[in-house]
Amino acid sequence: MASILEWLKRLFGRKLFNLEWLRSLFRRSLNFPVSFLTAGWETIPDDETIEEEQLEEVLQRNCYLPVDIGDILLSRYQVVGKLGWGITSIVWLVRDLEMNDYMALKMFSHDMLPGEESTYYDKIKQGNQRHPGSGRVRTKIAEFEFIRFEIFNHLGILQEPLGESLQDIQNRSVGERLDKLSIQSTIYQMLLALDYMHTECNLIHGDIKGGIIFQEIGDKSRHDRYVQAEIEHPSARKIYFAYTFYRSRPLEPASQLGKIQLGDLGSAYPGDVPRNGQLLQPPLYRSPEVILEKEWNYPVDIWNLGVWAWSAFEGSRLFPPKENDDAYTTSAHLAYITGLLGPPPPDFIEPDTISAKYFDKDGNWIVEDCEVHPTSFEDLEKRLEGEDKEMFLDLMKGMITWRPEDRKTPRELIEHPWLQGIFWPPGCYKPTE
Numbered sequence: 001m002a003s004i005l006e007w008l009k010r011l012f013g014r015k016l017f018n019l020e021w022l023r024s025l026f027r028r029s030l031n032f033p034v035s036f037l038t039a040g041w042e043t044i045p046d047d048e049t050i051e052e053e054q055l056e057e058v059l060q061r062n063c064y065l066p067v068d069i070g071d072i073l074l075s076r077y078q079v080v081g082k083l084g085w086g087i088t089s090i091v092w093l094v095r096d097l098e099m100n101d102y103m104a105l106k107m108f109s110h111d112m113l114p115g116e117e118s119t120y121y122d123k124i125k126q127g128n129q130r131h132p133g134s135g136r137v138r139t140k141i142a143e144f145e146f147i148r149f150e151i152f153n154h155l156g157i158l159q160e161p162l163g164e165s166l167q168d169i170q171n172r173s174v175g176e177r178l179d180k181l182s183i184q185s186t187i188y189q190m191l192l193a194l195d196y197m198h199t200e201c202n203l204i205h206g207d208i209k210g211g212i213i214f215q216e217i218g219d220k221s222r223h224d225r226y227v228q229a230e231i232e233h234p235s236a237r238k239i240y241f242a243y244t245f246y247r248s249r250p251l252e253p254a255s256q257l258g259k260i261q262l263g264d265l266g267s268a269y270p271g272d273v274p275r276n277g278q279l280l281q282p283p284l285y286r287s288p289e290v291i292l293e294k295e296w297n298y299p300v301d302i303w304n305l306g307v308w309a310w311s312a313f314e315g316s317r318l319f320p321p322k323e324n325d326d327a328y329t330t331s332a333h334l335a336y337i338t339g340l341l342g343p344p345p346p347d348f349i350e351p352d353t354i355s356a357k358y359f360d361k362d363g364n365w366i367v368e369d370c371e372v373h374p375t376s377f378e379d380l381e382k383r384l385e386g387e388d389k390e391m392f393l394d395l396m397k398g399m400i401t402w403r404p405e406d407r408k409t410p411r412e413l414i415e416h417p418w419l420q421g422i423f424w425p426p427g428c429y430k431p432t433e
């Protein structure tokens with residue numbers, strides 16, 4: 001027996017005993033494409049406008065790559081369903097037939113070559129991978145270019161398939177808000193993500209909101225169930241000339257909030273380069289230094305995370321748009337901030353700049369047709385009591401301040417008492433120096 005093994009070893013070398021070789025043999029035996037039904041789906045009526053169809057202008061310019069479920073791109077990636085859509089891309093679940101693995105393929109429209117977004121994903125991959133925040137930021141596995149009719153160049157970014165966004169969870173929760181443990185876990189994990197982005201990758205995220213914080217899938221059998229569901233109940237769709245509009249099918253939600261990832265680096269900026277006057281962030285989560293066109297840098301993300309987390313936990317906005325009106329105005333926003341934080345410190349106000357439209361040199365509010373209503377974090381917070389409330393407010397007050405230099409850093413906030421003594425998902429330990 002031993003001599004037969006010796007003989008086999010000599011014949012096949014080390015490969016015979018290499019587990020990876022066996023694994024790849026097994027994968028290759030499974031690399032056949034899936035057959036999907038060619039009829040039997042629900043046809044969406046013409047008068048119902050769905051998903052990317054709403055972006056008429058983008059469609060007229062033939063921007064998105066027409067893709068059908070079942071297609072095999074580059075002879076390797078079979079499209080098994082549509083995960084979602086955005087202004088710049090359609091995101092598909094694909095099966096890599098070579099590796100027998102699933103990936104999310106973010107297929108950009110041809111006029112949106114996201115050069116910077118793609119290089120930021122490279123930066124995310126290059127930081128210290130032992131930092132616990134490295135896994136909390138969505139990155140890319142690989143990318144490829146797809147050229148259509150020899151003129152339209154589409155970039156495809158392959159990423160880990162993720163589950164529901166926190167916005168989805170919020171939308172289907174009672175009172176449209178996250179529970180205490182979920183918001184604690186989210187703040188903690190997003191601080192890990194920001195510490196990693198700021199200190200290891202020198203990147204500012206610039207656009208933190210529930211819609212781009214996604215749950216990790218963990219249990220990979222969900223991918224197979226997804227394909228099975230698409231085979232048995234093909235996604236609803238409508239066909240418009242050569243383009244098919246599909247109704248998205250997200251991956252099955254997890255039963256409880258586990259690990260999450262901060263996605264979408266489409267609004268990211270390199271840090272360490274002071275800049276002013278450039279707008280970024282969702283308007284309602286925009287920090288005072290951005291609104292007032294002052295110099296801004298990493299602390300914009302801390303304001304953004306704090307204001308978003310408040311809204312997601314309380315179920316009401318800290319700085320709502322103008323009363324009884326959905327339109328965002330800078331004066332209403334600044335009036336709310338002044339009502340909550342008091343007048344800005346005089347050294348924050350710069351005469352002869354946009355600040356002079358709203359504040360005098362001592363920081364007093366001067367806009368006549370927009371009143372400031374004084375309020376406090378204590379009055380606005382409705383869900384907690386006693387020490388719990390005090391600790392939560394203390395955390396928020398370390399994030400939501402006029403001056404960026406008064407805001408705490410992610411590393412300092414990770415140590416906050418409201419975020420201690422809780423069992424975080426595996427791997428979400430504290431960063432060390």
Ligand SMILES: Nc1ncnc2c1ncn2[C@@H]1O[C@H](COP(=O)(O)OP(=O)(O)OP(=O)(O)O)[C@@H](O)[C@H]1O
Pocket residue numbers: 083084085086087088089090091104106159160161162163211212263264266
């Ligand atoms: N890795 C992923 N796994 C699962 N679903 C995803 C993934 N990435 C994106 N999606 C889904 O696709 C949608 C669009 O993705 P994304 O926000 O990255 O696109 P976008 O074109 O950059 O959007 P926009 O430009 O409008 O901000 C998401 O809201 C989500 O539903």
